[in-house]
Amino acid sequence: MAKKKRIGSSFAMYAMLAPYMALLIVFGIVPIIMAIKEVPAPSRVNQDGGWDAFKIVLQDFRFLPALKHVLGFMAIYVPITTIFVIAVALMLDINPSKWKKWLRLAYIVPASISGAVAVLVWYVIFAPTLSPIKPVLNALGIEKSEEIWQTKNLTWLFAIMAFFVVAGNWILIQYGSLQSLSQEIIEAARMDGCSAFQLGWRIKLPLIKKYIIYMGVLIFAGGLQLFVEPQLLNTGVYAGIAEAWSLDQLSFELAFTSGDFGGASALSLMLLIPSLLGALIVIFKTDMFEEAEVSGKRKAE
Amino acid sequence: MASLLKINRRAYKLRQENPVAAFFVNAFLIFFAVVSVVPMIWLLLAPTKTDADLSNKNPLMFGHLSGYIDAWKNLQYFDDGVIAKWAWNSIWFTGSIVVIATITASLAGFVLTASNIKFKRTFLISTLITMLVPPMALVVPVFVLMDKLSLMDKPISVILVSSLYPFGAFLSYIYYSTTIPKELYESARIDGCNDFQLYLKICLPLSGPLISLLAFFAFIGNWANYFLPYILLPSSENYTLPIGMGFLFYSTPAINPAVGATSVPVGKPEIALAGVLIALPIMIVFLISQKRLVRGMLSGSIKE
Numbered sequence: 001m002a003k004k005k006r007i008g009s010s011f012a013m014y015a016m017l018a019p020y021m022a023l024l025i026v027f028g029i030v031p032i033i034m035a036i037k038e039v040p041a042p043s044r045v046n047q048d049g050g051w052d053a054f055k056i057v058l059q060d061f062r063f064l065p066a067l068k069h070v071l072g073f074m075a076i077y078v079p080i081t082t083i084f085v086i087a088v089a090l091m092l093d094i095n096p097s098k099w100k101k102w103l104r105l106a107y108i109v110p111a112s113i114s115g116a117v118a119v120l121v122w123y124v125i126f127a128p129t130l131s132p133i134k135p136v137l138n139a140l141g142i143e144k145s146e147e148i149w150q151t152k153n154l155t156w157l158f159a160i161m162a163f164f165v166v167a168g169n170w171i172l173i174q175y176g177s178l179q180s181l182s183q184e185i186i187e188a189a190r191m192d193g194c195s196a197f198q199l200g201w202r203i204k205l206p207l208i209k210k211y212i213i214y215m216g217v218l219i220f221a222g223g224l225q226l227f228v229e230p231q232l233l234n235t236g237v238y239a240g241i242a243e244a245w246s247l248d249q250l251s252f253e254l255a256f257t258s259g260d261f262g263g264a265s266a267l268s269l270m271l272l273i274p275s276l277l278g279a280l281i282v283i284f285k286t287d288m289f290e291e292a293e294v295s296g297k298r299k300a301e
Numbered sequence: 302m303a304s305l306l307k308i309n310r311r312a313y314k315l316r317q318e319n320p321v322a323a324f325f326v327n328a329f330l331i332f333f334a335v336v337s338v339v340p341m342i343w344l345l346l347a348p349t350k351t352d353a354d355l356s357n358k359n360p361l362m363f364g365h366l367s368g369y370i371d372a373w374k375n376l377q378y379f380d381d382g383v384i385a386k387w388a389w390n391s392i393w394f395t396g397s398i399v400v401i402a403t404i405t406a407s408l409a410g411f412v413l414t415a416s417n418i419k420f421k422r423t424f425l426i427s428t429l430i431t432m433l434v435p436p437m438a439l440v441v442p443v444f445v446l447m448d449k450l451s452l453m454d455k456p457i458s459v460i461l462v463s464s465l466y467p468f469g470a471f472l473s474y475i476y477y478s479t480t481i482p483k484e485l486y487e488s489a490r491i492d493g494c495n496d497f498q499l500y501l502k503i504c505l506p507l508s509g510p511l512i513s514l515l516a517f518f519a520f521i522g523n524w525a526n527y528f529l530p531y532i533l534l535p536s537s538e539n540y541t542l543p544i545g546m547g548f549l550f551y552s553t554p555a556i557n558p559a560v561g562a563t564s565v566p567v568g569k570p571e572i573a574l575a576g577v578l579i580a581l582p583i584m585i586v587f588l589i590s591q592k593r594l595v596r597g598m599l600s601g602s603i604k605e
Contacts, residue, residue, distance in 0.1 A: 010496045092330065094326070132339050173598045217433065275433070282433055
């Protein structure tokens with residue numbers, strides 16, 4: 001007896017999914033498998049091959065400093081960005097200004113200044129002879145760029161650069177999430193005598209919790225992969241100021257300067273784990289994508 | 302209109318409740334707006350001035366519009382005008398990525414909504430995971446793969462890798478499941494539509510807002526991308542504008558004190574012009590599409 005064909009599972013459906021599926025498999029999954037296979041391959045630093053590649057990377061004299069830099073950077077960048085974004089979004093939400101639309105437009109402008117452009121712009125902002133904030137720098141007693149661009153200040157400098165790239169976008173997004181809250185709840189809380197600040201802290205914040213977690217995970221995962229700014233600063237502006245400063249830079253150094261692809265792959269895999277965990281938390285521990293999951297499950301049944 | 306009234310009422314409340322707080326909130330919001338736009342204003346003004354004027358005159362003063370033309374001409378002395386090639390590379394790489402990513406993601410979203418294929422949930426979950434992991438995490442593994450496939454230093458490598466667009470597939474999936482009622486598929490099938498026609502005749506005509514959303518996110522994610530092309534395309538003629546700009550830092554004394562004087566007239570105004578070429582298109586797209594940004598990032602959890 002011929003098996004009854006399920007509706008909507010024709011060849012055409014598979015054919016339409018194929019291009020995306022091919023990209024997902026070849027560039028999303030295969031590289032991870034290849035990286036796993038690359039790790040134990042014998043190399044100059046890991047002559048006998050094997051999983052010692054992980055140990056060798058962890059013992060590399062540049063690993064611990066790079067890890068410290070990235071953790072220091074994250075400790076500043078992630079909480080400050082998250083708190084600032086939420087605070088500004090809440091302020092926008094209760095703000096009586098008629099120019100709200102213009103404020104939102106202004107906030108999004110720095111998002112276009114990232115990577116190479118960000119290095120140029122921040123170089124200028126912190127250069128006392130060129131800076132649009134000259135009076136501020138003078139007031140702080142800074143006379144030369146070199147007083148700011150020192151290895152010990154890099155954590156803050158990169159945190160500032162990264163903050164401006166992402167903050168505006170997230171302010172708009174969180175403002176959108178606040179605007180979507182049910183007006184009835186807000187009105188009811190207000191009837192009960194909530195002030196604007198209590199309303200923000202006790203009612204609105206808990207209601208947008210899942211968006212805050214979503215944002216926190218994406219900001220965290222992005223911050224962990226710090227590469228462009230330190231790399232450009234190190235190669236193009238102040239030579240040697242940020243040599244193998246971040247973990248991604250170290251992974252790049254291992255691969256392209258030392259030719260140690262096993263080590264580079266091992267480090268990449270280690271860096272992938274926190275991002276994967278973050279993704280799994282957002283997917284399974286918040287209801288951010290619940291609808292997607294439920295309908296996926298339902299249709300699969 | 303009703304929601305506008307509500308928002309105004311919400312705002313009015315704060316002013317009434319605590320005028321001092323309202324003043325400070327406003328002042329802070331305006332201050333942050335000014336801080337946000339100053340760097341871009343400097344960048345846009347820099348090519349209108351000469352290198353000397355940048356140091357001697359007010360940083361936020363306008364120079365001469367002809368400065369843009371002079372800076373562009375000066376950039377032509379660098380490596381036989383390779384900047385034009387970089388700009389062209391940026392345009393055609395990003396253009397190809399936007400087209401391929403948008404088409405594949407939209408098709409995938411449709412199939413995930415309208416089909417009953419096997420492993421659908423697995424695909425959905427892998428899409429969500431890939432979407433939340435930053436693409437930079439896979440750059441070194443992707444390099445290893447490209448090296449094995451002998452696709453190094455070929456633009457197709459960057460275009461293909463960047464065309465994997467899980468966020469787009471997810472957006473399409475949400476879009477089609479919320480805007481197209483299941484009954485429409487059923488009745489179209491009864492009318493004799495096959496699955497290809499279902500997409501072409503039912504979904505595609507209703508996909509306008511989705512396509513613009515997909516193209517927007519694909520563009521902003523790729524126009525200024527640095528890490529991937531930096532690693533996969535090592536030859537100067539394959540650089541995109543961001544990589545080229547980094548190369549200008551490295552090889553001219555504009556902002557690199559270690560490079561001695563050269564005969565190539567590339568200084569800060571010229572470098573800033575390269576920066577404008579990268580940042581301005583993104584800024585324009587952001588400014589006209591800010592609603593898309595919010596809608597896209599919150600899709601799936603906010604019902605409109």
